[in-house]
Amino acid sequence: MEIDNSKQRIYRVVSMIPSGCVATYGQVAELAGLSRAARLVGTTLSRLPGDSQLPWHRVINSQGRISLPPDSPAYTQQKDRLEQEGVEFAGERLSLRRYRWKP
DNA sequence: TTCGTGACGTGCA
């Protein structure tokens, strides 16, 4: 049987987020079976290696914002990638109403 | 095994 760690589940869920859409940490956690461990998603993603190829940039918080510090390179990268996929930002925020991934 | 930490979520002022 699969002894899939929560980590592996998170990776799986994140990897299936379609381009042009975003998912919240809580949403990913829920889909991964960790409904109340949204922090784990963030913590886990923060430990991702650079060559993971995981679309972690499509994961944001429930406020439609990027949880990283605005002066962080990861923040810029995430925002830039999302815009490349057609996601429009209203300042530092995006419309979850429009871009939220609905599985 | 226990303690502390964290890219969060929700509620309230």
Add this chain to the structure above:
DNA sequence: GTGCACGCCACGA
């Protein structure tokens, strides 16, 4: 609309 505080769960030392 913004900011603060508490609660949640899993992982690392």
